[in-house]
Amino acid sequence: QKEVEQDPGPLSVPEGAIVSLNCTYSNSAFQYFMWYRQYSRKGPELLMYTYSSGNKEDGRFTAQVDKSSKYISLFIRDSQPSDSATYLCAMSEVASGTYKYIFGTGTRLKVLA
Protein backbone atom coordinates (compact mmCIF):
# COMPACT_ATOMS: atom_id res chain seq x y z
CA GLN A 1 0.00 0.00 0.00
CA LYS A 2 1.31 3.44 -0.91
CA GLU A 3 1.66 5.95 1.91
CA VAL A 4 -0.43 8.47 -0.02
CA GLU A 5 -3.14 7.55 -2.51
CA GLN A 6 -4.62 9.99 -4.99
CA ASP A 7 -6.94 9.32 -7.90
CA PRO A 8 -5.05 10.35 -11.06
CA GLY A 9 -8.19 11.35 -12.92
CA PRO A 10 -8.60 12.99 -15.34
CA LEU A 11 -11.51 14.85 -13.84
CA SER A 12 -13.53 17.00 -16.25
CA VAL A 13 -16.07 19.50 -14.92
CA PRO A 14 -18.03 22.39 -16.45
CA GLU A 15 -17.04 25.94 -15.61
CA GLY A 16 -18.61 27.10 -12.35
CA ALA A 17 -18.79 23.63 -10.81
CA ILE A 18 -17.56 22.78 -7.33
CA VAL A 19 -14.57 20.48 -7.55
CA SER A 20 -13.58 18.02 -4.86
CA LEU A 21 -10.07 16.55 -4.91
CA ASN A 22 -9.04 13.96 -2.36
CA CYS A 23 -6.13 12.03 -0.92
CA THR A 24 -5.98 9.22 1.59
CA TYR A 25 -2.94 8.27 3.60
CA SER A 26 -1.79 5.51 5.88
CA ASN A 27 0.77 7.18 8.17
CA SER A 28 -1.01 8.51 11.26
CA ALA A 29 2.09 10.56 12.14
CA PHE A 30 1.51 12.98 9.28
CA GLN A 31 0.78 16.42 10.72
CA TYR A 32 1.33 18.83 7.83
CA PHE A 33 -0.79 18.69 4.71
CA MET A 34 -0.33 20.64 1.52
CA TRP A 35 -1.91 21.02 -1.88
CA TYR A 36 0.13 21.97 -4.89
CA ARG A 37 -1.07 23.01 -8.33
CA GLN A 38 1.05 22.14 -11.35
CA TYR A 39 0.39 23.55 -14.77
CA SER A 40 1.71 21.72 -17.81
CA ARG A 41 5.47 22.13 -18.21
CA LYS A 42 5.74 24.04 -14.95
CA GLY A 43 6.89 23.21 -11.44
CA PRO A 44 4.36 22.67 -8.64
CA GLU A 45 3.22 25.78 -6.77
CA LEU A 46 1.94 25.71 -3.20
CA LEU A 47 -1.79 26.39 -2.95
CA MET A 48 -2.80 25.52 0.57
CA TYR A 49 -1.10 24.45 3.77
CA THR A 50 -2.85 22.93 6.78
CA TYR A 51 -1.57 21.75 10.10
CA SER A 52 -3.37 18.86 11.81
CA SER A 53 -7.15 18.58 11.42
CA GLY A 54 -9.69 21.16 10.37
CA ASN A 55 -10.55 23.45 7.49
CA LYS A 56 -8.71 26.30 5.88
CA GLU A 57 -10.17 28.67 3.33
CA ASP A 58 -8.41 30.92 0.84
CA GLY A 59 -10.62 32.57 -1.74
CA ARG A 60 -12.26 29.89 -3.86
CA PHE A 61 -10.15 27.15 -2.29
CA THR A 62 -10.89 25.20 0.89
CA ALA A 63 -8.60 22.55 2.33
CA GLN A 64 -10.02 20.03 4.73
CA VAL A 65 -8.19 17.48 6.87
CA ASP A 66 -9.84 14.58 8.66
CA LYS A 67 -7.09 12.84 10.58
CA SER A 68 -9.44 10.28 12.10
CA SER A 69 -10.24 9.02 8.60
CA LYS A 70 -6.75 9.78 7.20
CA TYR A 71 -8.39 11.76 4.44
CA ILE A 72 -7.73 15.21 3.04
CA SER A 73 -9.70 17.21 0.51
CA LEU A 74 -9.34 20.31 -1.60
CA PHE A 75 -12.53 22.04 -2.73
CA ILE A 76 -12.57 24.56 -5.55
CA ARG A 77 -15.68 26.72 -5.81
CA ASP A 78 -16.80 28.41 -9.00
CA SER A 79 -14.16 26.54 -10.98
CA GLN A 80 -12.58 28.35 -13.93
CA PRO A 81 -10.82 27.08 -17.05
CA SER A 82 -7.64 28.58 -15.56
CA ASP A 83 -7.94 26.01 -12.76
CA SER A 84 -7.19 23.28 -15.28
CA ALA A 85 -4.00 21.71 -13.95
CA THR A 86 -2.71 18.75 -11.99
CA TYR A 87 -3.28 18.98 -8.25
CA LEU A 88 -0.87 17.17 -5.94
CA CYS A 89 -1.35 16.53 -2.27
CA ALA A 90 1.69 16.31 -0.03
CA MET A 91 2.19 15.59 3.63
CA SER A 92 4.91 15.29 6.22
CA GLU A 93 5.45 14.34 9.81
CA VAL A 94 7.16 17.55 10.89
CA ALA A 95 7.55 21.03 9.52
CA SER A 96 9.10 21.93 6.19
CA GLY A 97 12.79 21.41 5.93
CA THR A 98 13.24 18.93 8.73
CA TYR A 99 11.57 15.94 7.15
CA LYS A 100 10.74 14.99 3.62
CA TYR A 101 7.31 15.37 2.10
CA ILE A 102 5.40 12.46 0.61
CA PHE A 103 3.50 13.40 -2.52
CA GLY A 104 0.45 11.88 -4.13
CA THR A 105 0.55 11.08 -7.83
CA GLY A 106 -1.62 14.08 -8.66
CA THR A 107 -5.14 14.46 -10.05
CA ARG A 108 -5.46 16.00 -13.49
CA LEU A 109 -8.35 18.49 -13.57
CA LYS A 110 -9.92 19.95 -16.68
CA VAL A 111 -12.49 22.74 -16.35
CA LEU A 112 -14.52 23.10 -19.53
CA ALA A 113 -15.62 26.56 -20.65
Next chain:
Amino acid sequence: SAVISQKPSRDICQRGTSLTIQCQVDSQVTMMFWYRQQPGQSLTLIATANQGSEATYESGFVIDKFPISRPNLTFSTLTVSNMSPEDSSIYLCSAEGTDYGYTFGSGTRLTVV
Protein backbone atom coordinates in the same frame (compact mmCIF):
# COMPACT_ATOMS: atom_id res chain seq x y z
CA SER B 1 8.41 32.87 -1.09
CA ALA B 2 11.71 32.16 -2.77
CA VAL B 3 11.83 32.17 -6.56
CA ILE B 4 13.86 29.44 -8.23
CA SER B 5 15.32 29.63 -11.72
CA GLN B 6 16.10 26.22 -13.17
CA LYS B 7 17.90 25.45 -16.38
CA PRO B 8 17.90 23.93 -18.86
CA SER B 9 14.15 23.67 -19.22
CA ARG B 10 14.52 20.67 -21.50
CA ASP B 11 17.19 18.66 -23.22
CA ILE B 12 17.60 15.63 -25.43
CA CYS B 13 20.77 13.72 -24.63
CA GLN B 14 22.63 10.77 -26.01
CA ARG B 15 22.90 7.57 -24.03
CA GLY B 16 26.10 7.45 -21.97
CA THR B 17 26.52 11.20 -21.63
CA SER B 18 25.92 13.43 -18.60
CA LEU B 19 23.72 16.46 -18.04
CA THR B 20 24.08 19.07 -15.33
CA ILE B 21 20.96 20.89 -14.16
CA GLN B 22 21.33 24.21 -12.38
CA CYS B 23 19.06 25.91 -9.85
CA GLN B 24 19.45 29.48 -8.67
CA VAL B 25 17.37 30.78 -5.75
CA ASP B 26 16.72 34.50 -5.31
CA SER B 27 17.27 34.32 -1.54
CA GLN B 28 19.43 32.32 0.82
CA VAL B 29 17.94 28.97 1.78
CA THR B 30 19.37 26.34 4.07
CA MET B 31 18.02 23.27 2.37
CA MET B 32 17.51 22.47 -1.29
CA PHE B 33 15.97 19.32 -2.66
CA TRP B 34 16.07 17.46 -5.94
CA TYR B 35 13.08 15.48 -7.17
CA ARG B 36 12.27 13.28 -10.11
CA GLN B 37 8.79 13.27 -11.60
CA GLN B 38 7.84 10.46 -13.95
CA PRO B 39 4.51 10.25 -15.79
CA GLY B 40 1.75 8.85 -13.59
CA GLN B 41 3.99 8.72 -10.56
CA SER B 42 4.42 10.93 -7.53
CA LEU B 43 7.36 13.24 -7.05
CA THR B 44 10.27 11.16 -5.81
CA LEU B 45 12.93 12.78 -3.67
CA ILE B 46 16.42 12.10 -5.00
CA ALA B 47 18.48 13.92 -2.39
CA THR B 48 18.64 16.78 0.08
CA ALA B 49 21.45 19.29 -0.38
CA ASN B 50 22.71 21.43 2.47
CA GLN B 51 25.37 24.05 1.92
CA GLY B 52 28.75 22.98 3.21
CA SER B 53 28.00 19.29 3.54
CA GLU B 54 27.53 16.28 1.31
CA ALA B 55 24.09 15.66 -0.07
CA THR B 56 21.89 13.07 1.59
CA TYR B 57 20.52 10.55 -0.91
CA GLU B 58 17.27 8.63 -0.69
CA SER B 59 17.07 4.90 -1.11
CA GLY B 60 17.62 3.92 -4.72
CA PHE B 61 19.70 6.97 -5.61
CA VAL B 62 23.49 7.09 -5.42
CA ILE B 63 26.06 9.84 -5.59
CA ASP B 64 27.93 8.32 -8.53
CA LYS B 65 24.81 8.49 -10.66
CA PHE B 66 23.41 11.79 -9.35
CA PRO B 67 26.27 13.95 -8.02
CA ILE B 68 25.05 17.15 -6.41
CA SER B 69 26.86 20.36 -5.62
CA ARG B 70 25.76 23.07 -3.19
CA PRO B 71 28.53 25.68 -3.21
CA ASN B 72 26.51 28.41 -1.47
CA LEU B 73 23.10 29.21 0.00
CA THR B 74 21.52 30.24 -3.32
CA PHE B 75 22.73 27.67 -5.85
CA SER B 76 22.78 23.93 -6.49
CA THR B 77 23.42 21.58 -9.37
CA LEU B 78 22.35 18.02 -10.08
CA THR B 79 24.23 15.94 -12.62
CA VAL B 80 22.62 12.92 -14.23
CA SER B 81 25.59 10.74 -15.17
CA ASN B 82 26.05 8.01 -17.77
CA MET B 83 22.46 8.43 -18.88
CA SER B 84 20.20 5.69 -20.17
CA PRO B 85 16.66 5.95 -21.55
CA GLU B 86 15.36 5.01 -18.07
CA ASP B 87 16.64 8.40 -16.85
CA SER B 88 14.17 10.20 -19.10
CA SER B 89 12.03 12.18 -16.69
CA ILE B 90 11.32 15.61 -15.31
CA TYR B 91 13.83 16.76 -12.71
CA LEU B 92 12.79 19.42 -10.23
CA CYS B 93 14.72 21.37 -7.66
CA SER B 94 13.01 22.91 -4.67
CA ALA B 95 13.82 24.90 -1.58
CA GLU B 96 12.17 25.72 1.71
CA GLY B 97 9.61 28.47 1.41
CA THR B 98 9.56 31.41 3.75
CA ASP B 99 6.86 29.91 5.94
CA TYR B 100 5.56 26.54 4.89
CA GLY B 101 5.94 24.12 2.09
CA TYR B 102 8.44 24.02 -0.70
CA THR B 103 9.02 26.30 -3.66
CA PHE B 104 9.82 24.51 -6.89
CA GLY B 105 11.75 25.36 -10.01
CA SER B 106 9.98 24.98 -13.33
CA GLY B 107 11.63 21.64 -14.01
CA THR B 108 13.98 20.11 -16.56
CA ARG B 109 12.41 17.73 -19.05
CA LEU B 110 15.10 15.22 -19.97
CA THR B 111 14.85 12.78 -22.85
CA VAL B 112 17.64 10.24 -23.30
CA VAL B 113 17.92 8.65 -26.74
